[in-house]
Amino acid sequence: MIRIHFIVNPIAGHGNAPLTKEELQPYFITNVHDLTVKISEYKAHATQLAQESIAEQADIIVACGGDGTINEVAACLIGTNVALGILPMGSGNGLASNLKIPKNRRKALTIIRERHEECMDVGTINGRYFFSNTGVGFDASLIKNYESSEKRTILGYISACVTTFRDIKKNQPLSITVNGEQPMINPFIILISNSNEMGYKLSLTPKASLQDGKLDVLVIKKINRLKMLWLGFLIIIRKVHWLKESTSFQTTKLQLTRNHESFFDTQIDGEHHELATNILDIAILEKSLCVLTAK
Numbered sequence: 001m002i003r004i005h006f007i008v009n010p011i012a013g014h015g016n017a018p019l020t021k022e023e024l025q026p027y028f029i030t031n032v033h034d035l036t037v038k039i040s041e042y043k044a045h046a047t048q049l050a051q052e053s054i055a056e057q058a059d060i061i062v063a064c065g066g067d068g069t070i071n072e073v074a075a076c077l078i079g080t081n082v083a084l085g086i087l088p089m090g091s092g093n094g095l096a097s098n099l100k101i102p103k104n105r106r107k108a109l110t111i112i113r114e115r116h117e118e119c120m121d122v123g124t125i126n127g128r129y130f131f132s133n134t135g136v137g138f139d140a141s142l143i144k145n146y147e148s149s150e151k152r153t154i155l156g157y158i159s160a161c162v163t164t165f166r167d168i169k170k171n172q173p174l175s176i177t178v179n180g181e182q183p184m185i186n187p188f189i190i191l192i193s194n195s196n197e198m199g200y201k202l203s204l205t206p207k208a209s210l211q212d213g214k215l216d217v218l219v220i221k222k223i224n225r226l227k228m229l230w231l232g233f234l235i236i237i238r239k240v241h242w243l244k245e246s247t248s249f250q251t252t253k254l255q256l257t258r259n260h261e262s263f264f265d266t267q268i269d270g271e272h273h274e275l276a277t278n279i280l281d282i283a284i285l286e287k288s289l290c291v292l293t294a295k
C-alpha cells in the first residue's frame with residue numbers, strides 16, 4: 001500500500017475548502033492507496049502533523065494550502081525519502097504555479113496518484129528553509145500588514161500595500177550590507193528567490209528556476225513614491241529590470257548585515273518572521289526536496 005497523508009490548512013485561500021477522506025477517495029485506488037487526512041488547527045501545526053506522518057511511515061505527504069502550508073510541511077521532508085505532494089488551496093499559490101501544479105482539484109490529485117517525482121532546490125535563511133522566496137524591506141512589511149488584515153485575498157494584498165506605502169516613512173532606518181559591500185540605506189526591497197513566481201502570477205524574478213542550484217536576488221535601492229507606482233506597473237508587466245534603481249544577480253549564498261539594530265523583519269515564503277539577529281546568512285541546497293509534479 002502507498003500511504004498518502006494529506007495535511008489541510010482550513011484557512012488557506014478563502015478558507016472555504018475543507019477536505020475529507022470521502023472526497024479524496026474516488027481519485028485513488030482502494031487497494032493501492034491508503035489515505036489519511038489531518039487538519040492543521042493553528043500556525044505551525046502542519047509541521048508537527050508532518051513530523052507525525054513521517055513517524056507513521058507515510059510515503060507521500062500532501063500539503064493542502066498555500067506557500068505557508070507548503071513551507072511548514074516541506075521543511076520536515078528534507079533529508080527523508082518522503083515525497084511532497086501539493087494540493088493548491090492557498091491565495092497566491094506561487095510555488096504550485098511555478099511547478100505547474102494546477103488549482104483544479106482533479107488534475108492536482110492525478111499528479112499525486114501518478115507519483116512522478118522531481119527534485120527541487122531549497123533555500124535556507126539562518127537555518128530555516130524557504131522554497132519560494134524570502135526578503136527584507138517593503139515585501140516583509142507588506143506581509144506583516146497582510147497577516148494582520150482579515151482578508152487573505154488579492155484585495156487584502158492591495159489594502160496591505162496601501163498601508164505599507166503610507167507607513168514607509170514611519171519605519172526605522174535600515175542600513176544593510178549585501179555580501180559586505182557598500183552599506184545601503186533604507187533599501188526598498190531585497191528579494192531572494194528560488195521560484196519564478198510570488199503568487200497571483202506576479203514575479204520579481206522571472207528568470208529564477210527551482211532546479212538551477214542558484215538563488216535569484218533582486219535589490220531595489222531607496223525610491224520615491226512615484227517610482228514605487230512605476231515599479232508596481234513594471235511588476236505587472238514582468239519588466240522590473242527596467243527600473244534603474246534595481247539590480248539582479250544570481251548567487252549560491254548571500255549575507256545581509258543590519259548595521260544598527262539586532263533584528264530583521266523578514267518574509268519567508270509569504271509569512272512574516274522577526275529574526276533576532278543582525279546577520280542573515282542565506283544559501284541554497286541543491287535539489288534537496290522531492291516533489292510530485294506532472295510528467
Ligand SMILES: Nc1ncnc2c1ncn2[C@@H]1O[C@H](COP(=O)(O)OP(=O)(O)OP(=O)(O)O)[C@@H](O)[C@H]1O
Pocket residue numbers: 009010011012013014040041042043044045065066067068069070072089090091092093094152199269270271
Ligand atoms: N487552523 C488554522 N488557523 C489559523 N492559521 C492557520 C491554521 N492552519 C494553518 N494556519 C496558518 O495559515 C497561514 C497561511 O497559510 P497558507 O500560506 O498556506 O495560505 P495562503 O496565505 O492563503 O496562501 P499563499 O501563501 O499561497 O498566498 C500559515 O501561516 C499557517 O501556519
